[in-house]
Amino acid sequence: MIISNKTLGLIVIILLIVIVFLNYDSTDTLVGPGTRGLSRSTYLKKCIDLYKKERNPDPKLIKRPPVREIPADMYDEFTMYGKMPNRKYWYINEVYSDSTSNNKTIMQEYSIMDIAKLVEKVKNNEPQPHYGDKVLNELMGNYSSYVKDKSVVVIGTQLPWVEAIAYYHGATYITTLDYTRKKYRVANMNWYHVNDFLDEHIEKRKIEEFDVDLLKKI
Ligand SMILES: *[C@@H]1O[C@H](CO)[C@@H](O)[C@H](O)[C@H]1NC(C)=O
Numbered sequence: 001m002i003i004s005n006k007t008l009g010l011i012v013i014i015l016l017i018v019i020v021f022l023n024y025d026s027t028d029t030l031v032g033p034g035t036r037g038l039s040r041s042t043y044l045k046k047c048i049d050l051y052k053k054e055r056n057p058d059p060k061l062i063k064r065p066p067v068r069e070i071p072a073d074m075y076d077e078f079t080m081y082g083k084m085p086n087r088k089y090w091y092i093n094e095v096y097s098d099s100t101s102n103n104k105t106i107m108q109e110y111s112i113m114d115i116a117k118l119v120e121k122v123k124n125n126e127p128q129p130h131y132g133d134k135v136l137n138e139l140m141g142n143y144s145s146y147v148k149d150k151s152v153v154v155i156g157t158q159l160p161w162v163e164a165i166a167y168y169h170g171a172t173y174i175t176t177l178d179y180t181r182k183k184y185r186v187a188n189m190n191w192y193h194v195n196d197f198l199d200e201h202i203e204k205r206k207i208e209e210f211d212v213d214l215l216k217k218i
């Protein structure tokens with residue numbers, strides 16, 4: 001078969017376009033913990049798959065009542081390999097009535113005044129009554145540069161105290177994830193029931209965009 005120079009040129013151009021197209025994705029890699037330099041589309045797919053798995057977990061993996069002790073295979077990661085040692089077990093079964101339900105009723109709302117009162121306590125360096133100490137105030141104060149101008153997620157909240165500390169230290173956006181349905185009437189603060197968060201991110205094919213997570217283990 002004889003291919004003219006013109007056809008050959010065209011084929012080369014098409015090949016180049018295909019190569020650029022195939023490589024386009026991998027040039028748009030994500031950098032950051034957990035992303036392992038994956039392309040955005042691969043990372044998104046992994047996230048959405050994980051969200052779907054969490055939204056509809058394998059019933060065999062759900063323990064009722066919840067486990068009383070940290071499972072052996074999770075122990076090291078949970079304690080950050082001993083950096084956050086577990087000093088004692090304290091067990092409360094807090095499966096809320098709305099923890100699995102799809103009833104969208106909002107159980108409680110926090111007004112700007114409610115949050116302002118908590119922020120005022122932080123400002124005055126008062127402890128949160130349930131904790132009785134100021135370790136969290138101090139810790140976040142000492143590491144405030146990690147929170148300032150950042151989008152922060154707080155995982156697990158009964159009272160938005162950690163949120164108030166983050167607010168005081170200049171977080172620009174605060175998201176609470178919990179198994180209760182509550183609502184903030186405050187700009188730049190958003191409370192999600194975990195199911196609602198997962199549904200929204202699965203439906204809109206969104207990756208969460210938090211800079212910092214504050215995981216409450218107590
Ligand atoms: C949803 O929950 C609220 C509060 O518990 C209750 O008053 C309401 O009847 C529930 N709605 C449905 C459709 O079950």
Ligand SMILES: *[C@@H]1O[C@H](CO)[C@@H](O)[C@H](O)[C@H]1NC(C)=O
Pocket residue numbers: 135138139142
């Ligand atoms: C915060 O920093 C101060 C001063 O360096 C230090 O004394 C204190 O122990 C720190 N607090 C915490 C909870 O790490």
